[in-house]
Structure formats: structure tokens, C-alpha cells
Amino acid sequence: MAARASSKTSESSDKVSVICRALRRAIIEQALEPGAKLPEDALGERFGVSRTIARHALGQLAAEGLVELRRNRIAVVATPSWQEARDAFDIRIELERLVVRQLAGKLTKAQIAELNAHVDAEDRARGGTDAVSIRLATEFHILLAHMTNSPILVRYVSEVAYRCCLTLSLYSRPHSSECAINEHRAIIAALAKGDEVKVMELMHHHLDSVANRALVAPTPQRGRDLLDILAPYADEVTSDRVVKLPKIARRG
Amino acid sequence: MAARASSKTSESSDKVSVICRALRRAIIEQALEPGAKLPEDALGERFGVSRTIARHALGQLAAEGLVELRRNRIAVVATPSWQEARDAFDIRIELERLVVRQLAGKLTKAQIAELNAHVDAEDRARGGTDAVSIRLATEFHILLAHMTNSPILVRYVSEVAYRCCLTLSLYSRPHSSECAINEHRAIIAALAKGDEVKVMELMHHHLDSVANRALVAPTPQRGRDLLDILAPYADEVTSDRVVKLPKIARRG
DNA sequence: CGGCATCAAATTGCATGCAATTGGAGCGCC
DNA sequence: GGCGCTCCAATTGCATGCAATTTGATGCCG
Secondary structure: OHHHHHOOOOOOOHHHHHHHHHHHHHHHOOOOOOOOEEOHHHHHHHHOOOHHHHHHHHHHHHHOOOEEOOOOOOEEEOOOOHHHHHHHHHHHHHHHHHHHHHHOOOOOHHHHHHHHHHHHHHHHHHHOOHHHHHHHHHHHHHHHHHHOOOHHHHHHHHHHHHHHHHHHHHHOOOOOOHHHHHHHHHHHHHHHHOOHHHHHHHHHHHHHHHHHHHOOOOOOOOOOOHHHHHHHHHHHHHOOOOOOOOOOOOOO | OHHHHHOOOOOOOHHHHHHHHHHHHHHHOOOOOOOOEEOHHHHHHHHOOOHHHHHHHHHHHHHOOOEEOOOOOOEEEOOOOHHHHHHHHHHHHHHHHHHHHHHOOOOOHHHHHHHHHHHHHHHHHHHOOHHHHHHHHHHHHHHHHHHOOOHHHHHHHHHHHHHHHHHHHHHOOOOOOHHHHHHHHHHHHHHHHOOHHHHHHHHHHHHHHHHHHHOOOOOOOOOOOHHHHHHHHHHHHHOOOOOOOOOOOOOO
16 A cells, blocks of 8 residues: 555665654654654664664655754754745645646556545545545655656655645644545546646646645744744744845745 | 855754765766765765764765665765656756746846856856866856745755756766856846746756757767666666556656 | 852764675686 | 685674763752
């Protein structure tokens, strides 16, 4: 079932990648909320490895933008600012438009069946927890990326999709994923029909509406706590660019 | 001058990031060719750190796709297949179109001056070695990405640009970067004028022609040696997907 | 009662050491 | 002479240990 999720790219040794996968999944299922602490000792003990390995795994996840690593401080699950979340979605839209552009009209019957099966699974999961729904919805997009047979595209789509998941737990309200499922079905249909322009539009609209459902207001009023609310500001201070380059109006 | 290149995102500790930056630079300047071995001991000794740190750095670079890490084997500089190179360029085109779309008409005079200064530097470097020209050309694109003020975009553009550099040393012939410089100037002009559509076209065309100059033939006849020529095949075997999903015609 | 210095526990940063795996040289066999 | 086998040096995989830094708690002083 979940065998395909391995990805393998850039995953060094087994123990490290096991931890990475576990943490990634915990994060996208929101078992680990943004800001959650990830001490090396605790991880190592939990996964039965030494701190060295846990540390290495954290490094990988930091490279993917899922955790934040500050020197001499406990690693935490990343807390993207609202603007970063918006940026992630913008990038995701372009990447996934590329995915469906490459895929339109080129899918085999078996692949279309696999996609439909996945959406069926999403449908069945509607009664269950949000966590599973979100994970399945994300995996649908990653499954699409896989079908391009382009490891690089898979990597980037996966990463940015995970990041977008992260922001859902931060800024979105309880979530209703029904419409998303229908949109997935529409995308499959357009892919099968081979309508390149149409499917790109559909994907664009789909992701845009997911983003808009999620990023309701630029101020994360219901952010987890002060730390999260303050995160964007801290970010600005951290960014080494704002001093030199006068900030431009973003996304006019 | 090069201060801006720090990026900071996902770079954990200092020693690790120093090694990463050094290796990245060595790779894009083609001092380290694809396939070059990177033993942990040697790196550690060279940079005055322990193997643990060198290993961690290699892990980061592997996450960026610049080095390949196979279990119990010496790490090597990544050797992208021709198809992967083409994919990288396709992704890069979309990402950089996004960059200039966000930037069109929003740059300050200071920023435009900075861009022009950079291209002047590229011009001056024309007499020098190819290595410096390539590095400067790449840094121009990264500089643009920085000006979006979007760390995520910076990260992805940087990564994919580095990957594209990698492929230049594999598949491209000696290289003449003059036209590229003019194209850079044209992009700056269009950005200043604020012509969003035009600048996106320019960037698209620019990157496409760079790709076409580089990826002359789908068969890397002049590839470094057997190992490189065989890389794509090895890749196919490695990929865990080909068995289940019948391969679709790529980029028809 | 609130602010500040001091100190101990917790945690990371990094090097070292040992076991396991690999690559290849040398050697015997066909 | 070519092919396969065995064994050893080289290298990675990982755990542990020690020094340095941060956290936050306690107690002191205003």
C-alpha cells in the first residue's frame, strides 16, 4: 500500500531514513504540531538509535524545511510564517501544473486505475480522522508526481506538499476535504482525456482553493500560541536580507 | 560581495555549512566533476573536522541532489542522467518564471543597480576561466531569487540551478557564455520596465537556450567514461517504480 | 514584591573508537 | 592466458564520551 512512498532519493542509510519517514508522517498527520520540540536524545531513545543518527535525521528534515535547527537549541517542527506558507503554495502550483502538463494524455489505464483507487481510499477515509484525510490528499499529489517518472519533480513536489501540510495545522480551520476529493476526480478525468490546458487549470484552481481555504487571513489569530504568532516577526529579524534590500511589495 | 550567498536556511551548524558551501562551490566550478569520489576521511582531514561532520555535510548535499550516497560506498558527486538534466531545466524554467513574475516592476533602483553590477562582473569575467563565468551566471539567477524575499523560492532556485550546473560539466561543450550575458541584461531591462509577460518569456527563452546549448544530444557520447554513460540505466534499475508502473513516453 | 546574578541540569557540538561491509590485489585453478 | 576465490586494506555505519552552551531555577538584593 504505502510501499511507493519510499522515494529513496537522498535518503542515506536505513536507520536515518526510517526516522525521517516517521517524523515526516507524524508531522503531516499533525501528531507533531509546528513548534513541537524534537530533542535528539528523545528521538534516539524512541527509535532505538544513538543521538548521532537522530541528529542526522533532523539535519535531513531541516534541509527539507520541515524542522528548524538553531545552534545549541532543541530542534523544533518548522513554523512557517503566513507569507512563507503563501509562497510555498505559489511554488506548489507551478510545480504541479508542470506535473499534470507532462502527464496529460500519457497515463496508462493501470495508472488511471491506481489514481482512482487512491481517491476511493480518500473517500472511504472521509468518516475517519482529519489526519488520515490530509495525508491521503497529500499522497494523491505525490502519486501524480511519481507518475512523471522524474525523481527531481517527485522530490520537489513532495517537499513542498509536506510544507503546505504544515501550514494547514497552523492557519486552517477544522477542514472539510470533500470538495477536494471531487477536484481530484476531475483532475484524473482531464488527465485521461488528455486535455493539457484544462488539467493545468484544474490543478491550479484546486491548489489555489486549498490554499485559500487554509490561509484564510494573513494574521494567524488562532495560531497555537504566542510563539507561533511571533514567528513571522522573528523571521524578519532573522532574514539577513531585509537590512540591505528595501522590502518590495509582495504579490501585488 | 558574496555575502548574500549565505542562505542560512536549513544549514545547521557552522562547520557543516562551511563544508557544504565549499563543496557546492567546488562542484559548480567543476573543480569536482560528476562521479568524483568524496571519502569522509579525506573531507574531514581537508577541512579539519571529524568524519562525523563531513558525513553530515555529505548528507545535506545529498538532500540537495548534488552528491550521491550509496550505502557502504564512497559518496560521489552526482551524475545526473540526461533525462534528469532535462527535468531539472524544466523545473527551473517554471521556478524562475515565477521569480521574475513576482519581481516585474517591483524592483528598487538599488536592486536594479545591484543586478547590473553583477552582470558587469560577469562581463569582466569573460576573459577568465569558464569556472568563474559559470559560477557568476548561476549567481545572477540566485540573486534574482533572493530579491523575491521568499526563502523557499531561494532555496529551490538555488538547488535546481546548482543541479543544472552539474549537468553542464557532463553534457555541454566548452561553453560560450556571451549571449547569456546579453540575455541577463535584457531580463533586467524588462524587470525594470515592469513588463511581466515579456520578462517571463525572456527568462523562459534564456533558460531554454541554456539548456539546449548544454543538452545537445540525448546520448552523452562525450560523457566522462563508461560509468557516466551507464548511469541512466543504473538509475532505471534503481528506481522502484518501473516495475509497477509501465513507463510512459516522456515529453512527447 | 520584582528584577538580577549565579549555578545546576539539560542539551547540543563534535571527536573518537569499534564492528561491519566493500573493493581489489594476489593467488590458485582451469 | 583468463577466470574465480580468498584475504586484507580502506571505508562506512553507528555508539559512546567529553566539552561547550543554553535553560530555567534558586536565591539575593533593591
